[in-house]
Amino acid sequence: MKTLRSILLTLAVLLLATAAQAQQTNVRADIPFNFFAGERMYPAGEYWLTSMPSNDAVVRIGSVDETSHNLLSNTCSNVTGAKTTKLVFRRVGQNYFLYQVWVAGNQDGREFFKTRAETLLAQNHDKPEMVIVAANIAQ
Numbered sequence: 001m002k003t004l005r006s007i008l009l010t011l012a013v014l015l016l017a018t019a020a021q022a023q024q025t026n027v028r029a030d031i032p033f034n035f036f037a038g039e040r041m042y043p044a045g046e047y048w049l050t051s052m053p054s055n056d057a058v059v060r061i062g063s064v065d066e067t068s069h070n071l072l073s074n075t076c077s078n079v080t081g082a083k084t085t086k087l088v089f090r091r092v093g094q095n096y097f098l099y100q101v102w103v104a105g106n107q108d109g110r111e112f113f114k115t116r117a118e119t120l121l122a123q124n125h126d127k128p129e130m131v132i133v134a135a136n137i138a139q
Contacts, residue, residue, distance in 0.1 A: 090130060
């Protein structure tokens with residue numbers, strides 16, 4: 001009985017580790033507009049987003065010019081799973097704010113916190129519009 005329990009526990013740990021690894025964010029995208037992520041404004045260009053192996057709530061955003069910053073995020077879910085790898089932005093007026101990151105095939109994505117600037121702009125404009133930018137899984 002103890003042997004069976006040990007085997008089941010080992011299998012459960014392996015399955016959980018595999019599921020956690022599959023949910024890691026590691027994408028690249030060419031973003032055609034200036035945008036805000038966290039409290040920073042980023043110029044249009046190629047960016048990569050990678051969740052930290054020890055804590056997937058922290059997502060590192062970097063660019064080809066080697067600058068990178070950490071962003072805090074929450075898990076967001078889609079029952080059917082993401083059909084494509086993509087970045088989702090909220091557009092308020094002429095400003096774009098990074099909202100979510102999805103990796104194709106995963107039911108869980110990463111969602112970023114609304115910033116103070118976005119909240120203030122949203123008070124003075126219509127409802128935010130969602131803008132999707134295609135991304136690629138980074139190797």
